[in-house]
Amino acid sequence: MKAYVFPGQGSQFSGMGFELYSQQKKAKELFHRANEVLGFEISHIMFEGTEDELKQTKVTQPAIFLHSTILASCLADRFTPAMVAGHSLGEFSALVASHAISFEDGLSLVSQRALAMQEACESISSTMAAVLGLEDEVIENICAKIDGVVVPANYNCPGQLVISGSTEAVQTACEKLLEAGAKRALLLPVGGAFHSPLMEPAREKLAKAIESTAFKTPICPIYQNVDAQPTMDPLIIKENLLLQLTAPVRWTQTMENMTARGLLEVIEVGPGKVLQGLFKKINRDLPVSSATID
Secondary structure: OEEEEEOOOOOOOOOOOHHHHHHOHHHHHHHHHHHHHHOOOHHHHHHHOOHHHHOOHHHHHHHHHHHHHHHHHHHOOOOOOOEEEEOOOHHHHHHHHOOOOOHHHHHHHHHHHHHHHHHHHHOOOEEEEEEEOOOHHHHHHHHHOOOOOEEEEEEEEOOEEEEEEEHHHHHHHHHHHHHOOOOEEEEOOOOOOOOOHHHHHHHHHHHHHHHOOOOOOOOOOEEOOOOOOEEOOHHHHHHHHHHOOOOOEOHHHHHHHHHHOOOOEEEEOOOOOHHHHHHHHHOOOOOEEEOOOO
């Protein structure tokens, strides 16, 4: 069985999506539609914008979403995945690719998500840090003993976990984790504490938009970040998506569960190769590749 997996924030680059736009009529139509939905020429920024322009709050998340979903749409006539999953932001791409929500609704939700997250980030000093070389349980226990907000946020692969919270609490946790034997505990250049309780204001704002969005039964199981379990139930999909902003991304567990259920090949749909590298940490024999339109 083959799976589509969709990357999250940080995989953007100048020129992203231009090859699709120039070679695929369907892609060109979707980019034009995206410009209309967003109310600005995001395609121009993606194709010709600078790194700083691509880092704009209103651009980054929609740009990655568009690259991923438009590529998946162009591949739809050639291949239907047996399962899908997306890392954080990528879950919205997975929902569109599996037909659980429409392209327009997905783009609207992602745009609102980006703005709500930015507003939450500006309300308090917060950050994230990557921790390498420690068991998940050790990290969980140390974070639980720190005063302030600091929690596991991204279970990326065995031996790699990202923590998130208030700046002071995350810095204290990093010191304790290094003392406990972590190979590295590095602060990340991010705008705030994603996938932590500090994103509750953003979750509340996005919840209204999610509640008013029509969800359908997807064409294949989707493994969601919150519980790493496969589902095709629109109600469960919606409930899990409501929890996503404040809950950890259980990507390690997602990879393990997909593999246990017969996954034979992974195709990363979107910019970058980060997810391919993470899958290799689980199963080096599993074929992984980037989706192409060739």
